[in-house]
Amino acid sequence: MASLPNTSARPRVVVADDSRLMRRILSDALSRQGFDVVAGAANGDEALAACNEHRPDAMTLDLHMPGLDGLGVLRALKAGKATSVPVIVVSAFSPAHGARAVDALAEGAFDLVAKPAMGESMDEFTKELARKVNDAADSGKARARRRLTPPTKPAKVTPLVNKPATPRAAAARPARTGGKKFVMIASSTGGPKALGELIPKLPSPLGSGSVIVQHMPPGFTASLATRLDGTSRLSVVEAKAGDAVDPKRLLLAPGGAHLRMENDGRVRLSDDAPMGGLRPRADLTIEDVAKIYGSNLLLVVLTGMGKDGLEGAKAVKKAGGRILVEAESTCVVYGMPRAVAEAGLADEILPLNELPAAIAREAGA
Known part of the structure; x- marks a missing residue:
C-alpha cells in the first residue's frame, strides 16, 4: 500500500468567514499555495472551537460575522479562551470596515489583507494572502520556540559613535x-x-x-x-x-x-x-x-x-x-x-x- 504524502510541514490554517463562497475561495487559494486548510468556520464561536480542536498554525478571519464577530474572536484569543493562533484579517474596504480592521490590528491581529474589489487581480490577492499567512505561521512557531528556550541575560547595547555629517548646502x-x-x-x-x-x-x-x-x-x-x-x-x-x-x-x-x-x-x-x-x-x-x-x-x-x-x-x-x-x-x-x-x-x-x-x-x- 502506497504511503500517504507527509503533510506535517504544510502550515495548517483555519478559514473563518460567514460567506460560504468566500470560505471556498480562500480555502482553494490557500490549498493551491501549499497550505493545509484544516477547518472552515461561519462565525466566531466556530472559529474558536476550530482553534481548540485543530491547533492551527494560522487563521484567516472575517470581521463581520453573526454572533461573535471577528473583534470578539481576537479578544477571546487574547483572554486565553481558545488556543492562541496568529490571525490574518481578510476584510473588504470601506470607511467603516477600515476602522474595524485597524481596531482588529490593535487587538492583536498579525496582519491584514484587503479582499479584492470587482475587477482587481485575484492572482495578486492570492499571493499576498499566502505570503502573510505563511509569515503569521512562521511567527507563531518562532514565538513557541522562544517560550521553550531558557531566557538569557541580554547583551548590553553600546551606542555607536556617529561619523561627522557630510556638509550640505x-x-x-x-x-x-x-x-x-x-x-x-x-x-x-x-x-x-x-x-x-x-x-x-x-x-x-x-x-x-x-x-x-x-x-x-x-x-x-x-x-x-x-x-x-x-x-x-x-x-x-x-x-x-x-x-x-x-x-x-x-x-x-x-x-x-x-x-x-x-x-x-x-x-x-x-x-x-x-x-x-x-x-x-x-x-x-x-x-x-x-x-x-x-x-x-x-x-x-x-x-x-x-x-x-x-x-x-x-x-x-x-x-x-x-x-x-x-x-x-x-x-x-x-x-x-x-x-x-x-x-x-x-x-x-x-x-x-x-x-x-x-x-x-x-x-x-
Missing part, C-alpha cells in the same frame, strides 16, 4: 529651529498596535516634524491616522501631495503610494511600481529625508517583517543622523529592526515602552 533643507531633528518612523507587521502605544506618548510639538511609513493596503491608512489622531497630542493625518512638515503634525504615508519628500519639506506621492512588493516603501522616504535633513534626522525602526528600512538606514548613517530600533522583546516580528541592528547601524536598541522618551530626547521636543 543650507538652501537644500527646510528651515528648522534650534537643531531639532526630523523624526522618521518605519513599521510593518505589528506596527499599528505598536504605533497605538508609541504615538500617544509623544509630545507636541515634536522636533522639526515627523512622518510614518507603515505597510498597509490602500484605504486602511486613513482609518489608522484617525485612530492615532484621536489619542495623541500630535495631529496625525494621512499625507496628501503638497503637505508641508510641521512640528505639531505627524504625516502618515497613504497605502498604495510611495511618500517622497521634496527639498522644501513638502510631500510628493508617487505611484511608481512597488519595491519588493511594498508601496509605500520606507527606504525611499528615508533616503529622501536623509538627503534633506542630514545630521538633523532621527530614524526609528519598529516591528515588521523583512528588511525595508535597511538601505535607508545606511543613508541616515552616511548623513550623520541617528537611529533607534525596537528591541526583539517587544516586536511582533523582529525583522526590520533586526536587519538594521545586525548591520551595526543602530545607535540604541530599546523596548517599545522606552522609545517615546528616547524619541522626545533625541528630537529635541
Whole structure:
C-alpha cells in the first residue's frame, strides 16, 4: 500500500468567514499555495472551537460575522479562551470596515489583507494572502520556540559613535529651529498596535516634524491616522501631495503610494511600481529625508517583517543622523529592526515602552 504524502510541514490554517463562497475561495487559494486548510468556520464561536480542536498554525478571519464577530474572536484569543493562533484579517474596504480592521490590528491581529474589489487581480490577492499567512505561521512557531528556550541575560547595547555629517548646502533643507531633528518612523507587521502605544506618548510639538511609513493596503491608512489622531497630542493625518512638515503634525504615508519628500519639506506621492512588493516603501522616504535633513534626522525602526528600512538606514548613517530600533522583546516580528541592528547601524536598541522618551530626547521636543 502506497504511503500517504507527509503533510506535517504544510502550515495548517483555519478559514473563518460567514460567506460560504468566500470560505471556498480562500480555502482553494490557500490549498493551491501549499497550505493545509484544516477547518472552515461561519462565525466566531466556530472559529474558536476550530482553534481548540485543530491547533492551527494560522487563521484567516472575517470581521463581520453573526454572533461573535471577528473583534470578539481576537479578544477571546487574547483572554486565553481558545488556543492562541496568529490571525490574518481578510476584510473588504470601506470607511467603516477600515476602522474595524485597524481596531482588529490593535487587538492583536498579525496582519491584514484587503479582499479584492470587482475587477482587481485575484492572482495578486492570492499571493499576498499566502505570503502573510505563511509569515503569521512562521511567527507563531518562532514565538513557541522562544517560550521553550531558557531566557538569557541580554547583551548590553553600546551606542555607536556617529561619523561627522557630510556638509550640505543650507538652501537644500527646510528651515528648522534650534537643531531639532526630523523624526522618521518605519513599521510593518505589528506596527499599528505598536504605533497605538508609541504615538500617544509623544509630545507636541515634536522636533522639526515627523512622518510614518507603515505597510498597509490602500484605504486602511486613513482609518489608522484617525485612530492615532484621536489619542495623541500630535495631529496625525494621512499625507496628501503638497503637505508641508510641521512640528505639531505627524504625516502618515497613504497605502498604495510611495511618500517622497521634496527639498522644501513638502510631500510628493508617487505611484511608481512597488519595491519588493511594498508601496509605500520606507527606504525611499528615508533616503529622501536623509538627503534633506542630514545630521538633523532621527530614524526609528519598529516591528515588521523583512528588511525595508535597511538601505535607508545606511543613508541616515552616511548623513550623520541617528537611529533607534525596537528591541526583539517587544516586536511582533523582529525583522526590520533586526536587519538594521545586525548591520551595526543602530545607535540604541530599546523596548517599545522606552522609545517615546528616547524619541522626545533625541528630537529635541
